[in-house]
Amino acid sequence: MTFSDVLLQQVINGVSLGAMYALLALGFTMVYGIIELINFTHFSVFMVGSFIAMAVLLAVGLSGQSVILTGLPLVAVLLLALVVTMLATGTLGVVIERTALRPLRNVPGTAAMITTIGLAYILTNLVLLLVGAQQENYPNPLPNLTWHLGGATVHLREVLVWVVAAVLMLGLQLFVHHTKLGKAMQATAQDAEAARMMGVDVDRVVLTAFFLGSALAGAAGLIFGLYYNVVDFQIGYTAGLRAFTAAVLGGIGNIPGAMLGGLLIGLIESVGGQLIAVRWTDVIIFSILVLVLVFRPTGLLGRSLAQRS
């Protein structure tokens, strides 16, 4: 492998990482854009999603990497896992909003944010109690297909990450810009009070944002499991923190910003690790974040979804 091949390989790695961060960052950014709440429960919903997807894969008879599927059965199994997981985590997000956060909606200060931190711990520890703390060997039916791009290798799992992330993000964009509910979301983000006066059901909009954000986190949980093949109850922490950073980097509240931020963080992580050292990953990421925020306090793309000033 020449140096340029290695660099290309790192870009491939970085885009895959970035796609997962972006999916996660969308949940942070949508909720923040609409109710200006930083929802730390999102970290845990992602982790729960990974375990729900694992349960689905185990339920259809997969375990470890011993069962390899191809063709239609593979697509069917992955779609089933994806749909069940997204519905389950989406519902979890709705339940969290409805029971724990809505009563605090109009409470000033940080009560709601602190509540999300508490909920994150509750979810994490529930999983700890239910499945234990050991690292789980994730069921993975993907065949070992590879393609060569110059000297770099692209695996099927990477293509899967890209396709799932691209389709979901495209779907989200279409939803936000071309459906009534999506437009209501935009309106609420711009001015909740005015939107309410225009007849927008704000509660429903908030629930939708939680459902969509959590569903995307669930999808990220599934592809995380298939990509790394090992999960434990703590995976939400590092990935969640990076995704949150991505949302801030792109401009929290801004949907394309979250996608851009996610991709950038993924690329910084892999290319930075290549050129400097992986032990400096966090230093590099957060230095860039600080620099960006010094010159553009609203992040790279500002807050176009929520343009309140």
Place this chain on the structure above:
Amino acid sequence: MSGDSYQGYHRFLIATVGVGLVAGLVATAGPVPAQAAAKSVSIGITLPLTGADADGATRIKCGAQMAIDEANKMGGVGGYKLKTVILNNATATAGAYDPAQAATNAKKLVADPSVVANVGPEMSGDGKAMSPILSQGDLATITPASTNPDITDPRYAGQYRPAGKPVYFRTVTTDKYQGPNMANYMRDTLKVKTVYILDDSGAYGVGMANLFEAQAKKIGMTVLGHDELNPKEADYTTILTKIKGMHPDAIYYGGVAQAGVKLAKQAYETVPKMVKAGGDGMFTGDLLKGAGFPASEGWYVTNASPHLTENPKLADWVKKFSKMCGGRTPSDYSVTAYDGAKVIIAAIKKVADSGAKVTRAAVHDAIASSKVDTFQGPVAFDGNGDILQKTIAVFQVAHNKQYPDDDVIHQFKYLGDAPEAPSS
């Protein structure tokens, strides 16, 4: 008040209260059962029993527990019944061993007057946190697994044994031998010329990786780089891709299973054919279970004690062990834990037989001067608490489908002992 009359008064008081109590008990509850009169002392066991290292820790716990149970079955030790105080060194926040929790546990042990000695910890990070506290409490511990040499190194005595006496005894040797001996083995037997080194940024992992690196350079291997993994991070493909681009013959990893499992998994994807080696932190069922097969296949690991679990002498012991440990097979550190508990039991016996009171200080001194026959041969310690034998055994993961995937005896194949590096 003179000492004599004070003690006299005291004895009178105790006698009066004692007679009163016994009389009261006889009056209300009939004869006192003989059991209640039996004296007892406690032995602590401190291990990360939950989290990423739980499997290895449980096997160690069973080893110590077995020796203690056997002593009790034989009627106790010198008139004392042995109890255990088992404390978990792992926390949910760390997801694995947690030195802060280990320090808290050390304080708990010191505060419990019945505890006369301890078995543990498994992890050197925990050992560094516990050793100063145990030193000040005059409570000796025997570690069956933690191998970082700093803890017993006289250069750091002020830090790890502020009270002066060695307090941290080992039934395994240290990474002064484990890292360097493996470097020798990799050069001589595996014909490795270039190596990339990784560690998991923990006390044990960094120490062992550094000692390996020093020896590798000394014996003419080329070290292409040394980087640190964040054990909570999920993605190691970046570093593995970087390593792939450098084409080393081997990767050496100093660290425990938490990062190791993920490393094994992703290394199998990125650099399947490269030689991969680690230390005793990777010699665990956690690797076999978490990374599974084929990802863990081919990994070389070492153990800082002689390989005994397949020794025919221990066949019965292995069977008994599995029965009391929920079907788990023993690891070699189950044996060193068993041996460690044996050393403590022998020390308690020695003190009790001499007629002295079984106190922490007395047991501590008896351990320091012990010479006990165990499975690994006679155990004796040098002036710092380190065991005199210095064997490093080398193993390789080789999938044996006849046995369960997490069977540490049958999935790790013993290859021999690593050639000893001259101590520095």
